[in-house]
């Protein structure tokens with residue numbers, strides 16, 4: 001079998017791989033971009049409900065989870081949301097800010113894939129899809145990739161095959177296998193931005209399926225003020241998805257059901273409306289069935305006037321710190337991203353090159369850097385892909 005030579009091979013034509021290949025190609029490198037899927041950028045196409053939340057103007061390193069919270073800083077500082085927005089503007093793509101700094105296409109996520117493909121074409125990138133990567137070997141300072149029946153080699157190889165979330169889209173843990181093959185460490189991958197499942201005593205809350213409320217959800221030390229949604233399996237909605245990235249098995253997720261309520265609001269309600277009930281007081285601030293379930297759980301029947309201040313203060317603090325003990329998550333099948341991945345300790349934060357294997361790079365979600373919900377994960381894909389694309 002003859003082997004075709006390139007300057008660099010990028011494995012994975014998703015967000016990070018497309019950016020990396022385009023940047024390197026436009027620097028004059030002969031780049032080959034390979035993907036086993038029949039189409040490039042499949043996750044981009046389904047992202048943001050088909051409108052792709054392509055960045056977040058509030059991007060900052062503290063919105064990323066990693067064993068090394070400093071790792072993402074360099075790449076994020078050198079390719080910013082403004083840089084990607086300038087690219088989108090150059091193509092005349094219309095977009096809008098939905099909420100919390102999240103930028104979405106007005107039209108379709110297809111426009112983002114089209115930009116990246118055109119940028120890759122401008123760099124003369126050779127894009128090939130729809131064949132399995134059979135193996136990757138390294139000898140005489142060259143990486144050789146068997147792709148379907150063809151064989152390619154290059155002195156530089158970029159791992160951009162993402163994480164295993166949504167395997168039905170073609171996502172795999174291939175990046176981790178390849179990293180291990182080359183002696184790089186992998187931080188245990190976990191599903192993130194994922195709904196949580198409830199069992200035990202909490203199972204009753206599943207009856208509230210479909211009900212949403214603005215809450216503050218906390219896992220560990222990190223709290224998010226957004227909507228939570230009860231589902232037939234447990235908890236979802238942006239606040240829960242965000243908290244899920246920080247959640248560990250066996251730990252609670254703590255919900256403040258009334259994050260805007262002033263301190264002592266329940267005692268105040270007793271003074272100003274003594275004849276009202278807890279159920280009615282909650283019903284004025286929360287969806288009806290949620291108010292009913294919470295009031296039942298708090299078990300303070302009758303008028304507020306009949307309750308001691310102590311009991312009302314206890315009820316108020318429970319409503320502000322309601323512990324749910326999820327028995328799991330809905331897994332990689334429903335996870336938007338993966339926490340963990342190729343250890344940042346194995347990589348240079350400047351270039352994304354492996355410290356122990358010359359000219360081997362890893363970018364995007366394959367790396368142990370995971371963003372919050374809201375465009376941060378694409379910003380990391382663009383920034384890390386750009387960092388490697390400038391040096392391969």
Ligand SMILES: Cc1cc2nc3c(=O)[nH]c(=O)nc-3n(C[C@H](O)[C@H](O)[C@H](O)COP(=O)(O)OP(=O)(O)OC[C@H]3O[C@@H](n4cnc5c(N)ncnc54)[C@H](O)[C@@H]3O)c2cc1C
Nearest residue numbers: 012014015016036047048053161162174364365375377378
């Ligand atoms: C439903 C959904 C919605 C999302 N919405 C958003 C959003 O709006 N904003 C946001 O910032 N993030 C969003 N994300 C997260 C975002 O899509 C990812 O973080 C981002 O795509 C990661 O980019 P990547 O290039 O590292 O990986 P990917 O984009 O996943 O690309 C990896 C590529 O590698 C290929 N590949 C995998 N295994 C192999 C293999 N063995 N051989 C060859 N090729 C392989 C895949 O086919 C794929 O093309 C969403 C994710 C999902 C699942």
